[in-house]
Structure formats: C-alpha cells, structure tokens
Amino acid sequence: MKGPLFYSKILLFGEYGIIKDSKGLSIPYNFYNGALKVDDELSDLAKKSNESLQRFANYLNELQSKQPELVTFDLEKLNEDIARGMYFDSSIPQGYGVGSSGALVAAIYDQYAHEKITVLENLTREKLLKLKKIFGAMESFFHGNSSGLDPLNSYLSIPILINSKDHIEPTGIPSQVENGKGAVFLLDSGIVGETAPMVNIFMESMKNEAFRKMVKEKFVKHTDACIDDFLKGDIKSLFKNVKHLSHVVLDNFKPMIPAKFHKLWKQGIDTNAYYLKLCGSGGGGYILGFTEDIKKTRELLKDYPLEVVYNF
Known part of the structure; x- marks a missing residue:
C-alpha cells in the first residue's frame, strides 16, 4: 500500500x-x-x-x-x-x-x-x-x-x-518570474524548532499590554500590508513593508529567533540586502528571507544552506 x-x-x-x-x-x-x-x-x-x-x-x-x-x-x-x-x-x-x-x-x-x-x-x-x-x-x-x-x-x-x-x-498568487533577480528563500538554521514552547512564549507575552499593542499596531499592520502587496504584485511596496516587519520581529520576538541569527537578521535590515522573518513559529528550523538580488544575498549568506522558493 x-x-x-x-x-x-x-x-x-x-x-x-x-x-x-x-x-x-x-x-x-x-x-x-x-x-x-x-x-x-x-x-x-x-x-x-x-x-x-x-x-x-x-x-x-x-x-x-x-x-x-x-x-x-x-x-x-x-x-x-x-x-x-x-x-x-x-x-x-x-x-x-x-x-x-x-x-x-x-x-x-x-x-x-x-x-x-x-x-x-x-x-x-x-x-x-x-x-x-x-x-x-x-x-x-x-x-x-x-x-x-x-x-x-x-x-x-x-x-x-x-x-x-x-x-x-x-487564492491565486502572481506567477513567478523565471530566473527573476528577486526571491523568497529559506535559510536553514540547522536547529530543530518546537512549536508548542514558542507559542507558549507568545501567549504569555500577550498578557502584557504593551506587547498586545505592538502586535496590533505594528506586527499585524505590516503583515496585512505585506500580503496585500504580494497578491497585487507590488514589489516595491512589498519590500518596504517586509523591512518594517523584519524590524518589528527582531525587536519584539527575540526568543523565536535563534541567537546566532540576531546579527545576520540586523545585517539584512542595515544593508537592505535582504530581510528575514519567521517561518512558522521560529525557535529553529527554517527562517524565511526576501531579497531583491538573490545573487548578492547568496554571497552574503554563503555559510548557510539556502533554498529559493519563489522568484520575482
């Protein structure tokens, strides 16, 4: 069978x-x-x-x-x-x-x-x-x-x-651009993540009023904007919003980002070469990345296994 x-x-x-x-x-x-x-x-x-x-x-x-x-x-x-x-x-x-x-x-x-x-x-x-x-x-x-x-x-x-x-x-998503310069990619953290403990951390944090406010006014706002941009194919606006989202996650979701990736995460935001975000609950596993120049990003992240999942 x-x-x-x-x-x-x-x-x-x-x-x-x-x-x-x-x-x-x-x-x-x-x-x-x-x-x-x-x-x-x-x-x-x-x-x-x-x-x-x-x-x-x-x-x-x-x-x-x-x-x-x-x-x-x-x-x-x-x-x-x-x-x-x-x-x-x-x-x-x-x-x-x-x-x-x-x-x-x-x-x-x-x-x-x-x-x-x-x-x-x-x-x-x-x-x-x-x-x-x-x-x-x-x-x-x-x-x-x-x-x-x-x-x-x-x-x-x-x-x-x-x-x-x-x-x-x-829903339908915009067709991929064959060999497009921009890409969504997966970065292998080399660590296995567990969903339940990460979700527990999030639920505990949600008891804090300031954290709840951040989730509503920043995290959800930029997430919704990213989805609208992606579905419309508005790449320029998408990357602006993904950068905001990456920043919000780095500032407020540190426990979900494996420690050795904090510097790499910040490097992407500072150089605008790529932007990283959580893939699933975080804590390990894959990290999701967005770049307008996959060739340059591959060079910058050459020490890490990287898989392209979508081309712009």
Whole structure:
C-alpha cells in the first residue's frame, strides 16, 4: 500500500498574527512531501513513525468520542493498517516550520475520515472552515494547539488566504518570474524548532499590554500590508513593508529567533540586502528571507544552506 502524496507548506505571512486575527498567506511547497505506506520490514525511522501513528490513532478515538458531530474515522481499518506496519514516509523535515505534521494529518483524514470533504467538490467558505476546524482538532495532538491551516494547505495543495479566523479562501498568487533577480528563500538554521514552547512564549507575552499593542499596531499592520502587496504584485511596496516587519520581529520576538541569527537578521535590515522573518513559529528550523538580488544575498549568506522558493 502507498497512499497519495501530501506536500509541505510555507506560511509566507501571518505566523503568530493569525492567532490574533491578522491576515495570513499560506502556499504549498512541493519540494517536500509525504505519503502513508505499509511495509513488512520497517527501518528504525519507520518503526518510530508507526509507533507515533498508534498514539495518534488513540487520540483520534478520543476526539471522535468527544466530538462525533465534528468528524469520525474508520478506526478499525486505521488500527489494522498500523498493525500491518503502516508509517508516514516523508521527506518533510520535522520542526522546520514547513508543515510535517500538517501533511500527516491531511493523509490520515484523506484515507480514513467518514464523509470526508473532497478537493473535487465546490469548496464553499463553510466547507473550508469545517475542514480547518477538523484539521485543527486533529493536529492539536502534535502541537497542543493548532489553527488547522497547515493540514488544510497540504490537503488542498493550493494557496490559501486567511482574511480572519472565520474568513478563508483559496487564492491565486502572481506567477513567478523565471530566473527573476528577486526571491523568497529559506535559510536553514540547522536547529530543530518546537512549536508548542514558542507559542507558549507568545501567549504569555500577550498578557502584557504593551506587547498586545505592538502586535496590533505594528506586527499585524505590516503583515496585512505585506500580503496585500504580494497578491497585487507590488514589489516595491512589498519590500518596504517586509523591512518594517523584519524590524518589528527582531525587536519584539527575540526568543523565536535563534541567537546566532540576531546579527545576520540586523545585517539584512542595515544593508537592505535582504530581510528575514519567521517561518512558522521560529525557535529553529527554517527562517524565511526576501531579497531583491538573490545573487548578492547568496554571497552574503554563503555559510548557510539556502533554498529559493519563489522568484520575482
């Protein structure tokens, strides 16, 4: 058995802000993917995944007994397949902010959910919100708290625009410029990040009035502006707003930025050569970067693994 492929995602804009109702823009990233597989002989890694799937199946059992109106699964079949040696065969790095658990959640829903909402039907706002709610409840097993956006992106494999908690829609993004000079890129921090502790730091900080004010008046404001600029293809305004956003993050989200990148982050802002922002919850994994001159940026960041994900 080998199930269909589910891809990683990149939340271009909206990390943390979407918890507080800012806009968000999430795009599929086809460089990494994962699929459910059954093998007789399991490697150590596959064995670990198989054991994790068993814990997840137990969690889904609890979830459907608590919220049967939300979602139910063919748990008998799921447990049978796990007993046969099913695991999630994935190239998506874990703890890197590109949706490894999201792809797994999408794969399990696709294979085992009763009365599933399919990608082929007319996806009304109600259906999208229901899917997001189901995925949020499922993915909470991995993160303690989930918006459901990563699995939604992986499941649908299309860019998704979050206008607010209750208003999400599929969206088109401007076509890439083949070999364009400008780029969005991923920088590998070389450290695995964990979502839950970072989200906890953010939620604690939100108890502080000054921090809440900064999130609303600066962080959310620049995030929303970046999304509008990106979707309109207004590159000049986009880079102005990404610079503001990068500055706000460096000043106020230091715990989420690995210490060895503080200097590099500031260097980008000071020289205008590139601007860095969080990719997912931060704390490690990938850092997202924007540059108007990828060649120059590659030279400046030559000591770090860098992947281009979009060209302007």
